[in-house]
Amino acid sequence: MSARRLLGVATVLAVLVAAGCGGSSTGGTGGTSGVKEGGIFTEGTTNYIDTLNPFNYIEAQSVTAYQEVYPTLIQYGPGLKDIVPSYAKSWDTSSDGKTITFHLYPGGKWSDGKPLSSADVAWTANTIIKYQSGPTAVLASAVQHVKSVDAPDPNTAVFHYSAPTGNAMALLAGLYILPQHIWQQYDTNSGKGLKTFLPENSLPLVSGGPFTITQYQKKGTTVFKPNSGWFGPKPHIDAFALVYYTNADSMIADLQSGQISAVDQVPFTAVNAVKKVSAVNVDTYPSGEIVNITWNSNPYKPQNRELLDPKVKKALSMCVDVSQIKSVVFNGYAEPEGSLLGSIGGDWRSPNVKPVTFDCSAANQTLDQLGYKKGADGIRVAPATTGQYAQAAHKMEYQIMVPTSVDFNGDREFSIIQEGLANAGVKVTEQSGGDSTAAYAIETGDKCDPSTNPPTGYDKFDIALWDWVAPPDPDFQLSVVTKGQWCSWSDTGWINDAYDADYAKQGTLVNESQRKDLVHKMDETIYNNWLYTQLLNEEGIAAHDKKWTGFDPQLQGYNYSFFTDLHQS
């Protein structure tokens, strides 16, 4: 549910990238030769870089900037499937899975001429560990379970873990290495000085990545120019700029008039108009954004408890015309999806998890068999129940909460679902969820506390229409339905001790095959309990001027090669 819209799998441009591959010596996908050098690439975006201090960032676009200016040991490769080299050219994991040794590229320099070495890696990681519950908490997940980091020689960094960590490499891809000689002096006041330091106030930025930043405007234009000390493949461009727009209409208008070279996201409503511009290429790729129906699955919810029954949720889901949502709401730019891990999860998804089948007559039969008979007005009635959570007989009428902070027309999606559920004899009305913070407050309830017995919260909503933006590694997506995320990331209120135990275990499995088996089991558990009805996997839509080529839109923010490989056609 974050605003991160930088995920997905390249389709059109993958061909271009493949064509441009020239055996990069590092983790870049390009390293092309014989290409036209020079030029300034300007990319429009509706996400901004909130700070150049990685200890303070929150906006997703900051990651795009950090990926180009702060070295990472490793990064995601094409398709976001594999981890590939970046500053580390190779690595070894000890047999017990508790030590990872990275072998670094020699000869790197920061943009101010000072040497880039494993000492910077160790200082950054150890500093994050030191203040992980305070000033450096924002990057703490990158060094999860790391006890300490050693730098036995300038080109070797050794990470010592307290326990084997299944997703260690995925997490380390988000470790931005900072220049110790610049940042060390701000390790004051119990690390608080690290947060108050603003690198944007002393540009050009001291960078160890392929670019450095020469101009920064939080809600304006940020300019990146090649870093001469960069150890990897030399960028082909003279500079690139990220240009922030507060509304997509202005951004698209500037793309159409040739004032900018590309946009990182085209709204679904604008794709056809952009396609008509002969000078512009539209690039589509499956993103990590999965649109779903979220069912309140809190076992202690006080009302409408019939919606806890997976058979009921499945039956209602079977009356939703997903293809209509695809064509009307997403203009065709989405694909049916069944897994919470989304298509970006690749083969982490269980092959047994399939998109919901549209068959409302079968759904009606199921509901009839379950005893939910239709009344004279065509609305089904849930029979009275007894026991601790007894409820009187009542019509199957529910509110569906629709947040306003999604990148598609949620109201239109609701009306299609409303029509489908009416065919199942269920009446739903729309409840505006407001922005994402307000919508979360509705989901978790007024008083949310997982420590009470039974836990309190998740008592004010039944159904929501929302989305998730899945990262490539499944750990985060699997976590959002654990009790540990109650009152936090959990939007279903589901509690299942066996699942939580599986979640903890998968995090310790360093053998990918073993971890994959367990992840498949967990994916199926989520699916079979119908915590969500996954509807569609949005396609990422980017667009660029045909004068530019050689880049993979999916890699922006994941691999520095997005900007080092691109060049003029």
Place this chain on the structure above:
Amino acid sequence: MQRSDYIIKRTLFAILTVYVAVTLNFVLFRALPGNAVSGLKCVHCTEQFKKAVAHDMGLDKSKWQQYVIYMKNLAHGDLGFTAINHKPVRGELWDPIKKTLAMITLGTVFSIIFGIFTGVISAWRRGTWMDKGSVWTALAFYSVPTQWLGLMIVYFVADRVGLPHGGIQSPDYGILGNPGTYDFLVDRTKHMLLPALTLGLVLYGDYTLIVRSAMLETLGEDYVLTARAKGMSNWAIVWKHGFRNAMLPVVTLIALSLGFIIGGAITIEYVFDYPGIGLAIVDAIDKRDYAFLQGAFLVLTLSVILFNFIADLLYFKLDPRVTT
């Protein structure tokens, strides 16, 4: 009432208003569902991170403790730090405010000049086609939704006159070096013209109608008839005798407009993609950035109170009846 009594009374009232507004600023934003921590939506936003942020922002303290700290800091001129990014609110406020100030001042000045001019002409030519045309046009612009007018200007005017659709600077501005002051001013002005024009067109109708109404009243007074009888020129009658005496409601309106100037025109900023204080406030609401919102609304409140205070003092000067 003595002049000093009047000024003291208005000053005390202004101080009380500031205190009430400051307290409301504190209460209102906390009445929104969620807070800056529950609003954190990112993969790296772990519980550990959320707890650190909550502690950093004092959200783990009681509301009363937060209020006391807020008031104490405010008394020292400290507006605090923005949520998450931890940047001083004062600095974060100033950048969008100065952008908004420039654009809205231009639009407001245009609306005042054009509104007064058309209002005076309408009153002077009362009942003619010129009066009707002026009034109906003013009413039309006054009634049009600001965002609709802005969109029409973006779609049908911008390209034709060669001005940008939006933003505050050209996408390629300054990439290859540091442009000079002249280039900076030209680029900024080009980006400011259409939003300012939109604002001016929406606002000027108000001035036209107020000025026309006030002018009709004064032009019917005996002293105007006397001036005519004395053979004074139309110019002197209109501007010296008519308009000067019709100034009071116009000053009120100008003071009110100026008071809201910093509040910006959020819809205009949105349509023209203009990164001013209005959009910054919307962003801060989305993030439940209490410190920024409190700072922004304090500035807005102070600007309204200040300009109302100035208007009160001007009344004192313009209309001696105020003190009797």
